[in-house]
Amino acid sequence: MTVMPREETISVGGIKVHTLIGGTGDPLLVLHGAGGNRGWRRWMAAVAERHTVYAPTHPGFGQSDAADWMQGIGDLARFYLWFLDELGLSRVHLLGHSIGGWTAAELATMHPGRLERLILVAPTGLKPAEGEILDIFYFPPEELLKYTVHDPASIPEWPELYGRPPTPDEIDIATRNREMTARLTWKPYMFNPCLSHFLPRVEAPTLVVWGRQDRIVPPICGEQYQRLLPNATLHLLDQCGHLPPLEHPDAFAELVLDFVDGPRGAAASRRV
Amino acid sequence: MKLYYFSEMPHHEYPDAEGDKYPALRLAFPNTHFSPEVAHRNYQRYLDEYEFADEAGFDGLMINEHHSTPSCVNVSVNMAAGILARTTKRAKILLLGNILPIQENPVHIAEQIAMADLISGGRVLSGFVRGVGVETWWANSNPVHNRERFEECHDLIIKCWTTPGPFRWEGQHYHFRHVNPWCLPLQKPHPPIWVPGTASPETAIWAGRMGYTYVPFLVSFEVARELFDYYRQGAAEVGRPVTDDNLGFLVCAVTADTKAKALEAGRHFVWRMGPTLRGPVEYFSPVGMRSRAASQFALKARSVPLSKMSYEELVENYYIIADTPEEVIERFARVKKELGIGHLLLEAQESRMDHPTTMRSIELMGKTVIPAVARM
Numbered sequence: 001m002t003v004m005p006r007e008e009t010i011s012v013g014g015i016k017v018h019t020l021i022g023g024t025g026d027p028l029l030v031l032h033g034a035g036g037n038r039g040w041r042r043w044m045a046a047v048a049e050r051h052t053v054y055a056p057t058h059p060g061f062g063q064s065d066a067a068d069w070m071q072g073i074g075d076l077a078r079f080y081l082w083f084l085d086e087l088g089l090s091r092v093h094l095l096g097h098s099i100g101g102w103t104a105a106e107l108a109t110m111h112p113g114r115l116e117r118l119i120l121v122a123p124t125g126l127k128p129a130e131g132e133i134l135d136i137f138y139f140p141p142e143e144l145l146k147y148t149v150h151d152p153a154s155i156p157e158w159p160e161l162y163g164r165p166p167t168p169d170e171i172d173i174a175t176r177n178r179e180m181t182a183r184l185t186w187k188p189y190m191f192n193p194c195l196s197h198f199l200p201r202v203e204a205p206t207l208v209v210w211g212r213q214d215r216i217v218p219p220i221c222g223e224q225y226q227r228l229l230p231n232a233t234l235h236l237l238d239q240c241g242h243l244p245p246l247e248h249p250d251a252f253a254e255l256v257l258d259f260v261d262g263p264r265g266a267a268a269s270r271r272v
Numbered sequence: 273m274k275l276y277y278f279s280e281m282p283h284h285e286y287p288d289a290e291g292d293k294y295p296a297l298r299l300a301f302p303n304t305h306f307s308p309e310v311a312h313r314n315y316q317r318y319l320d321e322y323e324f325a326d327e328a329g330f331d332g333l334m335i336n337e338h339h340s341t342p343s344c345v346n347v348s349v350n351m352a353a354g355i356l357a358r359t360t361k362r363a364k365i366l367l368l369g370n371i372l373p374i375q376e377n378p379v380h381i382a383e384q385i386a387m388a389d390l391i392s393g394g395r396v397l398s399g400f401v402r403g404v405g406v407e408t409w410w411a412n413s414n415p416v417h418n419r420e421r422f423e424e425c426h427d428l429i430i431k432c433w434t435t436p437g438p439f440r441w442e443g444q445h446y447h448f449r450h451v452n453p454w455c456l457p458l459q460k461p462h463p464p465i466w467v468p469g470t471a472s473p474e475t476a477i478w479a480g481r482m483g484y485t486y487v488p489f490l491v492s493f494e495v496a497r498e499l500f501d502y503y504r505q506g507a508a509e510v511g512r513p514v515t516d517d518n519l520g521f522l523v524c525a526v527t528a529d530t531k532a533k534a535l536e537a538g539r540h541f542v543w544r545m546g547p548t549l550r551g552p553v554e555y556f557s558p559v560g561m562r563s564r565a566a567s568q569f570a571l572k573a574r575s576v577p578l579s580k581m582s583y584e585e586l587v588e589n590y591y592i593i594a595d596t597p598e599e600v601i602e603r604f605a606r607v608k609k610e611l612g613i614g615h616l617l618l619e620a621q622e623s624r625m626d627h628p629t630t631m632r633s634i635e636l637m638g639k640t641v642i643p644a645v646a647r648m
Binding site: 137138139140179183186187 | 412414415416552553554555558559560
């Protein structure tokens, strides 16, 4: 039977964070990307069979409270350390996608001891050695969506998520998500020049996942993360754009479970 | 009513088909189509026209600033003000204006405006604007901070002009450990402040609260009246009376010896209504730059975009006034009657409107229109 989540509101420093929690087992904190929290997705249900998945909505996004005082992704990372305190989670597996991946990387450099394993999925945060991170604010949302994935037709959850025009409430939330993303990432656009100097501090086994056809964040950034993190493996997915968890949910869930519990994770540990 | 002359100093000397290849003329149209030789001649010509407008009797000379666009190559309102401060004698110099949110050093802006005021003998009217999104991209300034930076930049400039230095400024967006400008305005306590508007109720309310002259740009009478109501709401909050002198309006206008010639010249304004405003909404209003209220007001205010109106509709609805001097007087009187304004700003040259046509229009305005408008 599919694992379903419950909704909770976690208060952190007076900010109410809308959070989906589901499954049983070691905790896995999932930090979403600029598109916001897309809800309880197929890959999460699969991972939740062996782990307790915590999927909060960032402050300023979706139904969570605003945090207009935040100035960058570093602030969001510090906020999530506090979030873990509030939940009483001393050590977690941490998975972040896109700007959530950047947040996860920043958090890991701030407090490496909080992490069991780290999974970065097409994270921003580093200046690409070649090419540029696509300026997502330069395009209308409907056009941006085309750049985001490799092949919408092959995405099982695409009709559910994007198969109809958005409602006015959904448009409002999408606008809110974009505004908060702009607040956190505008300049330097989508990267922190200091992050590369801190990444060597993160010794947790790390899996970096990238779509070979990612048109938002160049896959070369994956190589940079792998090189800078002491204990990282890079996994490239074929026929995949910037949203691996949506584009290949089953393969992605298997990848996550293998890394967190299985042989690949163990192999990565032995490399230390 | 006072009359002001304004040119955006366009650079339209390229084949339109080239511009049509790009999603927008602003930001996207490559500057390989910019000609330094043409621009040199244009600057000389445009400045000559401003000087002639001063001689012809215009009450004010309005200048503005834009970036990354052939529609306006006046890239420094303060530099233009400095030139006109020296080369003109009589008219006010209306900077409309400095784009505050994109500034990194408000103290320098305060100094530059003060210098223009000093050179001109106290003729500066200092407009402050939030800018269109294009300028935010140009400066790479975070649009979600646009209003906060506008207000803080304004506050620091005013403090530079009104509080003896040295002092320290530790704000939210601006931080200066040593503020002591050795260049202060001639006008006391400072030059009059003007603020334009197209869609933002918050800006109109703020301007009303501050008592600044407020000028809607190229909107319908109905929308202008609604914005003026917001202005009055702000003024009422602080018990400030509102007179004609607080309110202005901007239209495109040209006159000529015959109606036919004027209508032919007026067609040049269509370029600024359509092609120069064409482009993705993200260019003009990046995420977070406008509040929800302003976005909704903008949709209402531009229910029919200017680019979708025919030339005849633009003329009929007073976005463009192009007629003989006598008819122009009639139409200006109607604007005055509809809006109760004290200042009428004329975008009086545009696109490929040539020098002789522009000069003749200025001359006819001076001989016939300005004396009549002065009595309104």
